[in-house]
Amino acid sequence: MNPQIKVGTAFGIVILSLLASGFIAAMLLLGLQPFVNPELVTSLSIFLGEAFLFLPVFIFLYGKQVNIREVFRLKPISSSVIQATIILSFGITFVVDELDRLIGIILPPPDFYLDLIGNVRMENPLALFILFLGGVAVAAIVEEMIFRGFLQQLLEKIWKDVTKAVLVTALFFAVIHFNLWWTIQIYFLGVLLGYFAWRTNSVFPGMILHAINNALAMIFANWGYMAEPWYSWNGHVHPIILLLAIGLIFYGYSRFDSAVKQSSRQLEPLS
Incomplete structure (x- = not known):
């Protein structure tokens, strides 16, 4: 990481x-709009918005004699850390869903916001594929590398x-998601993503959590009605599923902690 990059410059380049x-x-x-299916326009806007997000940062760093893998924390992680992160991510995502429902009771979203969520419901197979590619894979990779x-x-x-x-x-x-009704949930996830990055010195665990969270959100947006009978209970996540999610968090974190410590020991030089 180039120590000459200042805090204001870093925030400026991200903005x-x-x-x-x-x-x-x-x-x-x-x-494209006059010639393309409206669903394709929506999915392409998400895909292109995420893809081009990386461009200014890359241009800024290009030629600065920095190690790109180091700057973006592209450090490989062990299979044990990957497995533990996947378990953790499913538990966290279901708990965050319940948090979202609780916040929705206190701060009900307006109708126009619910209409915006409806925009990610796709019937066109190509639009749905592009939506998942941009909103899940590209978003997780690019946003974790940048943030x-x-x-x-750099701030650390x-x-x-x-x-x-x-x-x-x-x-x-x-804040940059410009979504008042998801601010607390996104902040909570952001803290967890930041912890993963610091603890492993890698963005890959965060990419996993980010991708699983976004994927499940889009799956439920498109096919949630199929899971409604067993997933929801009086407008909340079913208590049994919530308990299982909490169990996944405890079990997943135990494995995550052990896997990270094991990886650290393997990297220590022999005395």
């Missing part, structure tokens, strides 16, 4: 990335305070 990706995606879609790889890591090194770096990055991550 520029958000603005540039939105502008490029919008311009491309304005040209937990580039930004959080400049501030010398991991907790502050994780919390500030998570807050920034939540």
Whole structure:
């Protein structure tokens, strides 16, 4: 990581990335809109917006004599860490779903917001494929590289305070989603993603959690009615599923902690 990059510059380049990706995606879609199925326009906007998000950061770092793998925390992780993260991620996602429902009672989302959620319901198979590709795979990879790889890591090194770096990055991550009704949920996930990145010094565990969370959200948006009889209970996640999710979190974290410690021991030099 280049120590000459300042905090303001780092936040500025991330904001520029958000603005540039939105502008490029919008311009491309304005040209396609008269000729393309509306569902394809929606899915392409998500895919292109996520894909172009990486471009300004990459251009900024290009030629600065930095190690790209190090800057974006692209450190390989063991299969044990991967397995534990998958278990943890499913438990976390179901608990966050219940958190979302509880917050929805206190702060009910308006009708226009519910209509926006309906935009990710697709009948066109190609649009659905592009939606999952952009909203799950590309979003998880690009956003984790930028926020937990580039930004959080820089803040950790400049501030010398991991907790502050994780919390500030998570807050920034939540705010830039411009979604008042998901701010708490996104912030909570952002803190967990930041913890994973710091604990393993890798963005790959965060990519797994990010992808599983987004994938399940889109699956439920499109086919949630099929799971409603057994998944929901009086407007909440069924208590049995919630208990199983909490169990997955405890079991998954136990395995995650052991796997990370084991990986650290294997990297220690022999005396």
